[in-house]
Structures are given as C-alpha cells and as structure tokens.
Amino acid sequence: MYRLLSILAVASMLSGCASYLLAKYDTGEHVLINDIRMSAETGKEYCTDSEVMKALSVQIYRKSISFKNYASSLDHNDDVIKAAESLVDITTGLKSRYSSDSASAEYCKMKLSAIESTSAAMQLSIARKPR
Amino acid sequence: MIKDQIETYIDYDHNLIKEIARRAIEIENKFQSKMINKSEYEELMSDIKSQTDVSLSMKDLAVKESLNKLIDALITAATLV
Numbered sequence: 001m002y003r004l005l006s007i008l009a010v011a012s013m014l015s016g017c018a019s020y021l022l023a024k025y026d027t028g029e030h031v032l033i034n035d036i037r038m039s040a041e042t043g044k045e046y047c048t049d050s051e052v053m054k055a056l057s058v059q060i061y062r063k064s065i066s067f068k069n070y071a072s073s074l075d076h077n078d079d080v081i082k083a084a085e086s087l088v089d090i091t092t093g094l095k096s097r098y099s100s101d102s103a104s105a106e107y108c109k110m111k112l113s114a115i116e117s118t119s120a121a122m123q124l125s126i127a128r129k130p131r
Numbered sequence: 132m133i134k135d136q137i138e139t140y141i142d143y144d145h146n147l148i149k150e151i152a153r154r155a156i157e158i159e160n161k162f163q164s165k166m167i168n169k170s171e172y173e174e175l176m177s178d179i180k181s182q183t184d185v186s187l188s189m190k191d192l193a194v195k196e197s198l199n200k201l202i203d204a205l206i207t208a209a210t211l212v
Binding site for chain 2: 022079082104106114121124128
C-alpha cells in the first residue's frame with residue numbers, strides 16, 4: 001500500500017496536483033460556457049424585438065452545440081457532457097420557437113433566465129476543476 | 132390545490148428542490164395570468180427537468196472534485212511518512 005502511495009506521490013510531485021477522477025480545468029471549455037451565459041444574460045433586453053431574438057436564438061443554440069462538442073472531446077468529462085446535452089435541449093426549444101413563429105416577451109425572458117442560470121451553475125463547477 | 136402543494140417545497144431545506152419549486156410556481160403564475168400560452172408553458176415546464184439534470188450532473192462533478200482533493204492530500208501525507 002505504501003509502495004503504491006509512494007509511486008503516486010512521485011508522479012504527483014512531478015506533475016503538480018493530479019486529476020484522478022475527472023477532466024482537468026480547460027480554458028476553452030470555460031470560455032465557451034461563459035459566452036453562452038453572457039449571451040443569455042444580455043439577450044433579455046431584446047425580448048420585445050422578435051427579429052433580434054430570431055438571430056440570437058440561433059446564435060445561442062449554435063454556441064451550446066459548440067460547447068457540447070468541445071466538452072465531448074475531453075477525457076473523463078462525462079458529467080459536463082451530460083449537462084451540455086441538457087443545455088442543448090433547452091436552447092433547441094428557443095431556436096425552434098423563433099424559427100417557426102414568434103414568442104411572447106415573458107416566454108423569452110423566462111427561457112433566457114433558464115439558460116443563464118443553467119450555464120452559470122455549469123460555469124461554477126467548470127471553474128473549480130483541478131488545475 | 133397542486134400549486135399550494137408545490138409552494139410548500141419552496142421552504143424545503145435543499146437549494147435544488149427550492150429552485151425547482153420556485154420556478155414551477157413562477158411559470159404557473161405567468162400561465163394563469165395569460166402572459167405565456169399553453170405551448171410556451173409546457174416547454175418551460177419541461178425545461179425544469181433539463182435544469183434538474185444539469186444540477187445533478189454538476190453535483191456529481193463537485194463530489195469528484197472533493198474526492199480528487201482528498202486523494203491529493205492523502206498522497207502528500209504519504210510523502211511525509
């Protein structure tokens with residue numbers, strides 16, 4: 001047991017803090033989720049303008065797909081991948097509604113709030129990943 | 132009646148449960164006051180499930196992060212033996 005721990009200790013000392021159970025902190029992943037959060041946060045002021053929202057809904061959807069694909073490329077990142085898939089589900093609804101018909105301003109505000117709070121929760125966890 | 136039952140969960144001592152209950156009530160109120168239509172209401176309610184899934188995944192991630200730190204501490208301690 002001590003021999004195993006000693007080997008792990010040497011490995012740890014050589015590489016700094018190690019990550020055994022999950023993907024390490026990744027700047028690209030953090031930037032992408034922050035971008036989705038910011039788009040949802042700042043988009044609320046345009047909820048009464050359906051033309052702007054039509055473009056913004058596609059943009060947020062595409063960003064969520066980009067985030068999911070990026071997260072999927074990292075090893076040991078299952079929890080973030082699962083969360084990214086759920087975030088895509090939420091953004092798909094927004095994009096579909098604006099591509100087929102207009103949406104109410106209240107729906108828009110609540111939907112963007114859901115995207116904002118979900119991505120904020122994800123960002124918090126991603127920022128705490130081991131360096 | 133159902134709304135009253137959900138409202139009791141707002142005082143529940145668990146952040147996720149509290150947030151779900153608060154959001155469900157908010158969506159219900161907007162629908163009752165006709166600020167959102169039926170299909171918007173259904174979509175926003177189904178988003179709660181997706182948000183819950185995200186919260187649970189992030190909770191799992193936090194547990195792994197804590198365990199990772201403990202393993203690091205264990206290894207550091209072993210080097211001192």
